[in-house]
Every structure is written in structure tokens, then in C-alpha cells.
Amino acid sequence: MALDAQDHQKLADWWCVALGYVWRGEARSADDPVPIVDAAGVGPLIWVNPVSEAKTVKNRMHLDVFGDVGELVSLGAVLVRNKGVDID
Template sequence: MAARFKDLVLDANDHHELADWWCAAMGYARRDEVEPPEDGWVRPLDWPVPIVDRAGDGPLIWVQPVPEHKTIKNRMHLDVYGSVDDLVELGATLVRARGDDLDWDVLADPEGNEFCVFAPR
């Protein structure tokens, strides 16, 4: 085995805002809220923000600051189960609706990162 999965990382211009958006969208929380550091240490504002699944089922996601804006289609993306209407209400954009040749909807988060939404199981 050459590698194994560790974490997922999203680039963002406003990494705090996008971390909060994904927390609201996925039911995640900032890791420091779920697992407060014992010594009271506070993560510097310019560091990446780790967010975690409150239930402990999903992967750790890092939302990291980058200076450049997204300009092209993602080469890798998230697939989620959820409500397109609820995600759009939170601030996502519908990129492509499911149809004859597509069994899922393609949305973009507030910074333009595409993700696919499947009907809940």
C-alpha cells in the first residue's frame, strides 16, 4: 500500500466563512468546539480551520486559506446526500440540475467549489 486516506482539504479565500458554511450544510462543527484544547490554546486566525462531523462518522475537513480565486472546474469534489433546496437556501448555487442523463444535482458552495447532491437514502 502506497498511501491511505487521511483528511479532506478545501481551499477558500475566506476560510472562516466557508468553514462555517460547510458546518451549517453538513451538521459539522469546528474541531475546537467539539474537542477544546486542554491548555486553552487558540488557533491563530490565519491557520486552516478543521471541521468535524459531530456524530464522528464523516472525515475531518480542513478549510485552508488561499489567495487565488477559483477559476476552473474542480478535478476532485464532494458527493453528499441532502436537500438541494435547503443547500441553496444556505447559499449554495445550483450549477446543473439532475435530469435524463444525470441522477444527481451539481451545486457550488459560496466560493464556487462544486459538489454533487444525491437524494437522501
């Protein structure tokens, strides 16, 4: 699985918190893709790739994330739908 982002290291950090993932290895330079993996060894490898262009079209893939909504929003998530979730 691969995700593209202008600030790919920040996005990799966000997904690590949201999914319980960790960086696999060390980034060689700020321009290198960042591989992240499930800390428990269960989930798929995700590559977070740097791109220079801004997003211009709808995402073709999304992952549903369950967790502390307030924490995820404070880390930069956007709450799209709040169905049965309390966010005090």
C-alpha cells in the same frame, strides 16, 4: 481531505451546515486553517485552508450534498443540477 478558499472560515461554516459537521477546536487566528469534523464521529476530517489567490481552474473534487435545497442555496450554494428535486 482539504479545501482551499479565500474566505475559508465562511466556507467551513457552510460545510458544517451542509454536512452536519462542527469546527474542531477554536481558530487561533483568522489566518489559520479550520478543521471541521462530523458531529456524529463518522465522516472524515476536512481542513479548510486559507488561500489568497482566486480559483482559476476547475474543481478537482466535489461532494454531492443532499438536504434542503432552499436552505443550502440561501447559505451560498449554487444549484448545478436539479434532477428530481423540488425547490419551492
